[in-house]
Amino acid sequence: MSTKGASLKGLLLVALLVSHMLLTKEGVTSMPICPNGSGNCQLSLEELFDRAVKLSHYIHFLSSEMFNEFDERYAQGRGFIAKAVNSCHTASLTTPEDKEQAQQIHHEDLLNLILGVLRSWNDPLIHLASEVQRIKEAPETILWKAVEIEEQNKRLLEGMEKIVGRVQSGDVENDIYTLWEGLPSLQLADEDSRLFAFYNLLHCLRRDSHKIDNYLKVLKCRLIHDNNC
Amino acid sequence: DLLQWPQISKCRSPEMETFSCFWTAGNFYNLTVPRILQLLYKKSNEEDWKECPDYITSGQNSCYFNASYTSVWTPYCVQLASRNEVYDKKCFSVDEIVLPDPPVHLNWTLLNTSQTGIHGDIQVRWDPPPTADVRKGWITLEYELQYKEVNETKWKELKPRLSTVVPLYSLKTARDYEIRIRSRQRTSEKFGEFSEILYVSFSQIGIGCDHCTDEVEFPWFFVVVFGVCGLAVTVISIMLSKQPRLKMLIFPPVPVPKIKGIDPDLLKKGKLDEVNSILACHDYKMQLYSDDLWVEFIELDIEDPDEKNRASDTDRLLSEEHLKSHSCLGAKDDDSGRASCCEPDIPETDFSASDTCDATSDSEQFKKATEKEEDLLCLDRQYNDESLPSLANTDLQRWHRNTQSENSPLWAPFGDSVESPHPSVHTQISNQNSLASTDFYAQVSDITPAGRVVLSPGQKSKLGRAQREGCTEQNFTMDNTYFCEADVKKCIAVTTHEENEPHVQDQGYNEDGYFTTESLTTTVANLGASTAAPPSSEMPVADYTSIHIVQSPQGLVLNATALPVPDKEFNVSCGYVSTDQLNKIMP
Numbered sequence: 001m002s003t004k005g006a007s008l009k010g011l012l013l014v015a016l017l018v019s020h021m022l023l024t025k026e027g028v029t030s031m032p033i034c035p036n037g038s039g040n041c042q043l044s045l046e047e048l049f050d051r052a053v054k055l056s057h058y059i060h061f062l063s064s065e066m067f068n069e070f071d072e073r074y075a076q077g078r079g080f081i082a083k084a085v086n087s088c089h090t091a092s093l094t095t096p097e098d099k100e101q102a103q104q105i106h107h108e109d110l111l112n113l114i115l116g117v118l119r120s121w122n123d124p125l126i127h128l129a130s131e132v133q134r135i136k137e138a139p140e141t142i143l144w145k146a147v148e149i150e151e152q153n154k155r156l157l158e159g160m161e162k163i164v165g166r167v168q169s170g171d172v173e174n175d176i177y178t179l180w181e182g183l184p185s186l187q188l189a190d191e192d193s194r195l196f197a198f199y200n201l202l203h204c205l206r207r208d209s210h211k212i213d214n215y216l217k218v219l220k221c222r223l224i225h226d227n228n229c
Numbered sequence: 230d231l232l233q234w235p236q237i238s239k240c241r242s243p244e245m246e247t248f249s250c251f252w253t254a255g256n257f258y259n260l261t262v263p264r265i266l267q268l269l270y271k272k273s274n275e276e277d278w279k280e281c282p283d284y285i286t287s288g289q290n291s292c293y294f295n296a297s298y299t300s301v302w303t304p305y306c307v308q309l310a311s312r313n314e315v316y317d318k319k320c321f322s323v324d325e326i327v328l329p330d331p332p333v334h335l336n337w338t339l340l341n342t343s344q345t346g347i348h349g350d351i352q353v354r355w356d357p358p359p360t361a362d363v364r365k366g367w368i369t370l371e372y373e374l375q376y377k378e379v380n381e382t383k384w385k386e387l388k389p390r391l392s393t394v395v396p397l398y399s400l401k402t403a404r405d406y407e408i409r410i411r412s413r414q415r416t417s418e419k420f421g422e423f424s425e426i427l428y429v430s431f432s433q434i435g436i437g438c439d440h441c442t443d444e445v446e447f448p449w450f451f452v453v454v455f456g457v458c459g460l461a462v463t464v465i466s467i468m469l470s471k472q473p474r475l476k477m478l479i480f481p482p483v484p485v486p487k488i489k490g491i492d493p494d495l496l497k498k499g500k501l502d503e504v505n506s507i508l509a510c511h512d513y514k515m516q517l518y519s520d521d522l523w524v525e526f527i528e529l530d531i532e533d534p535d536e537k538n539r540a541s542d543t544d545r546l547l548s549e550e551h552l553k554s555h556s557c558l559g560a561k562d563d564d565s566g567r568a569s570c571c572e573p574d575i576p577e578t579d580f581s582a583s584d585t586c587d588a589t590s591d592s593e594q595f596k597k598a599t600e601k602e603e604d605l606l607c608l609d610r611q612y613n614d615e616s617l618p619s620l621a622n623t624d625l626q627r628w629h630r631n632t633q634s635e636n637s638p639l640w641a642p643f644g645d646s647v648e649s650p651h652p653s654v655h656t657q658i659s660n661q662n663s664l665a666s667t668d669f670y671a672q673v674s675d676i677t678p679a680g681r682v683v684l685s686p687g688q689k690s691k692l693g694r695a696q697r698e699g700c701t702e703q704n705f706t707m708d709n710t711y712f713c714e715a716d717v718k719k720c721i722a723v724t725t726h727e728e729n730e731p732h733v734q735d736q737g738y739n740e741d742g743y744f745t746t747e748s749l750t751t752t753v754a755n756l757g758a759s760t761a762a763p764p765s766s767e768m769p770v771a772d773y774t775s776i777h778i779v780q781s782p783q784g785l786v787l788n789a790t791a792l793p794v795p796d797k798e799f800n801v802s803c804g805y806v807s808t809d810q811l812n813k814i815m816p
Contacts, residue, residue, distance in 0.1 A: 060416055087273065097300040099246050099367045207302050210324050210416065214367070221366030229366045 048163050049220040055156040056216050059149055060209035066145040067202040073139065078192065080199045088204030089180045090120050095211060102218050111164050114215055116176025117208055118157045124180045125150040128201060131186045135198070149205070156212075167223070232256060235266055235309050235316040241328045243421070244360045245368050245414075246296045248323050249287040252309050255316075265311045268292040273304035299323055327414045329370055330358035331424035332393070335410060339434060340396060349431060350398045355410055355424070357393060369415040375423075379405040391415070402431040506673045 071080075095113055096102040102110070129146040132138055185197035221229040233255040242248035250268060269278035270292075281292035292307075301323045308318040332355040340350040357363045357370055371391050375384040378401075387395060400406060406429040413420040469479065675683040 057416070064416060095302075097303060098296060099362065099365070100296065102367070103365065207322065207324065211302055213416070217366040217369060219366075221364070227365050229364055 045163070045166055046224050048159060048166065049216070049224055052156060052159045052163060053213070053216050053220055055152055055159065056209070056213040059152050059156065060206070060213045062145050062149050062152070063202070063206045063209045066142055066149070067206045069139065069142055069145075070199065070202050073142075074135075074195050075199050078195070080196055088200075088208065089124070089178055089182060090117055090204070090208055092178050093117060093120070093176065096215075102215065107219055107223060108164075108168055110215055110219060111160070111167060112174075112176055114212055115157070115160050115164060115174065116178075117212055118153060118160060119174075119176075120178045120180065121153060121205070121208065122157065124182065124201065124205075125153050127183050127186060128205075131183075132198070135195070136191070235311075237268075237307065237309050237317045237319050240307065240319060240321060240326050242299070242323050242326050243328060243330050243358070244362060245301055245323060245327050246362070247294055247299055248326060249291055249293045250281075250307050250319075251287070251291045252317070254290060266290075266316075267310050268307055269310055270294075270305055270307045272300065273306075278308070327368070327417060328419055329368070329412045329414060329421040330360050331422045332357055332372060332410045332412055333359060333424065335408065335424060335427040337397075337408070337427060337429050339431075342402060343399075347402060348399045349402045350396060351400060351429060352394060352396045353408055353410075353427070354394045358412065358421075361412075370412045371415050372410055372412045373420065374408060374410050376406055376408045376429075379407055379428075384409075389413070400429070400431075405430045 093113065093116055095117070096105055096110070105113075125146075129150045132146045133143055135142075182197065182201060186194065186201070188194040188197065217229075221227055233253070235252055235255045237250055237252045240248060240250040252266070252268070254266060268281040268284075270281065271278050281294075282298055283293040283295065284291065286293035286295075304320060304322045306318060306320040309316045334356040335353065336355070337351045337353045340352050342349040353374065355372075361368045361370055363370060369391070371389045372393065372395075373389045374387045374395050376387075376397060377384045397406075397408075408427040408429060409423045409425070411420045411423045673683065677683060
């Protein structure tokens with residue numbers, strides 16, 4: 001009986017999907033990959049940038065909240081802030097540090113930098129999502145946010161690769177990347193050290209997500225709105 | 230005074246391109262020269278502390294870092310020191326301390342006014358703070374607008390939004406308003422300072438309202454009225470739902486065609502004899518079932534020929550009108566105002582006139598005690614407020630009284646309540662309780678409120694009573710309908726079998742309240758057998774005997790159709806006696 005019902009449901013679902021596809025004439029939700037230079041894509045660059053900015057803003061918002069929650073719950077009284085002249089693993093990447101530099105850098109380089117930073121965070125985010133669950137009595141909100149950030153980061157990476165594919169002429173150089181080696185520090189036996197490692201990681205995440213959000217907005221205003229947002 | 234150390238109060242960046250730090254000097258009176266306090270800073274990747282590049286631009290006790298000194302996402306540490314003593318230290322990065330300047334150039338325009346002119350909509354616009362480079366996207370600001378009437382104290386807030394244009398709806402044109410706006414970086418939580426206040430006055434642009442005193446205030450009157458009505462409706466509905474009596478009062482039940490005391494199933498199943506007996510005297514009303522006030526009854530007018538169009542046997546039973554009417558004789562009529570049969574003032578002469586058989590002697594006998602005797606078929610309507618068993622009790626008691634008063638062994642009606650106070654029952658009766666064929670006649674002694682018919686449990690009880698009470702007298706005054714010869718004989722030998730009474734009481738009350746005459750007759754037959762000189766009890770009793778005549782309030786003379794041959798000894802189980810037999814038996 002149950003299998004019959006399940007198969008029936010499956011059939012219904014397939015029918016709905018097919019009809020939806022036929023009626024809306026759109027495929028599945030993911031954006032189609034546009035071949036270089038061809039204008040046959042369905043999404044404009046403006047639309048792509050809009051989505052990218054939205055995603056980056058969302059990621060930064062989640063990171064900020066997650067850091068605040070962690071700070072409130074675990075970092076009080078431990079003097080983390082005093083020690084937090086931390087260096088993030090992405091510090092080796094030379095990114096613009098002020099408006100002048102951001103305006104002077106070429107947009108392709110900036111896009112590549114953004115891609116590099118995003119790729120560098122892919123690995124740490126995966127481990128963050130898994131390791132944060134091992135923190136004693138970790139609040140559900142932190143756990144959920146870690147997972148969500150990791151997912152959204154992947155989506156942003158895909159979107160950025162599309163944008164880069166559209167904007168870039170020539171081959172994409174994808175060697176901008178820094179390796180993250182902070183996993184052992186997240187797995188330290190000593191709880192204090194472990195929590196400090198988390199604190200640093202979250203602090204770096206908040207900062208880098210803000211950087212990427214800012215860069216994307218600058219690029220958007222520059223490329224789409226001609227410096228007149 | 231408490232000694233207050235010099236403290237760094239805050240560090241702030243208005244546009245993410247420069248930043249400033251401010252401190253308080255404390256009440257250090259030893260420091261005569263203000264600039265002894267130094268602010269040192271250090272970037273995270275540096276080793277040395279450097280001194281503040283600009284102590285002036287941001288005002289007193291401040292340090293201003295211009296764009297060349299500012300790296301946005303780089304961690305800084307600053308410390309307040311004098312000579313060798315460090316008073317305070319702070320570490321931050323510039324993106325964390327962004328607090329934008331207030332917006333500028335606030336102005337408003339009128340969108341439209343309401344038809345009455347009392348309310349108006351306006352649109353407020355402003356420019357972002359000039360220091361924030363919004364155009365290049367370096368910083369994204371969101372704005373919060375607050376407004377209030379001039380004489381109010383509390384500001385109303387709008388949700389933070391990105392746009393620099395906001396409509397305000399439904400402002401009162403008679404009042405003046407104040408508006409202020411502040412901004413913050415989109416991903417931050419803290420707002421910057423408020424802008425200057427914008428004054429909105431409709432009269433300035435010539436939109437007054439001539440009749441602004443006609444402002445519609447909150448319609449308290451309607452609110453109160455509707456609230457009270459709603460509450461009343463709720464209360465009434467609650468009351469109605471919980472109090473059936475009240476509900477009956479307000480919504481009296483519509484009389485449904487229903488014959489009291491008759492279970493509709495009776496009619497369906499064709500138990501017409503019981504139905505007939507009930508129908509014969511249908512004026513037992515609410516006195517009997519006082520707890521069932523709201524069951525309406527419809528009186529049957531049996532005189533009405535239309536009502537005879539029923540089943541055939543019903544017609545047969547009901548064909549003789551005067552039988553019915555006579556069957557109700559003797560019943561006391563309080564005041565019920567029924568217009569049917571059971572009239573107390575039927576002259577006795579009617580009996581004799583209607584008798585077809587040798588009724589004269591019978592009529593004389595039956596003339597007596599018209600008022601006192603309970604009628605056979607009718608329930609005594611003197612019974613008020615009594616439940617079923619008690620009804621039978623009173624019935625029986627009355628009967629006893631009657632018997633005692635008249636000194637005659639009255640033959641109890643064939644059916645009597647089980648719960649009679651003086652039943653004399655025999656063990657044999659217990660064996661005989663069975664709901665046999667419904668064609669038997671049995672006297673209905675009572676009718677339950679449910680409509681079931683309660684037949685008298687047996688002549689046995691009456692028999693015993695007869696034996697106990699008036700058995701010594703031999704005169705049978707024939708006030709009652711039937712009697713058994715056996716009982717007559719037993720009157721001499723009074724045997725009380727009172728110890729057996731409870732049996733019948735328990736078992737006599739059948740599920741349906743029925744006693745078939747068969748059962749009763751057989752018990753009586755057995756009774757006859759157990760006592761002295763039992764007559765032969767093999768005589769079968771007729772299942773069905775039609776009513777020959779009704780001679781008295783309690784008299785029913787049955788036809789002799791099925792009765793045994795007169796030449797046999799009259800021993801019968803006691804149901805019915807034909808007139809012939811009666812005459813034979815009686816002296």
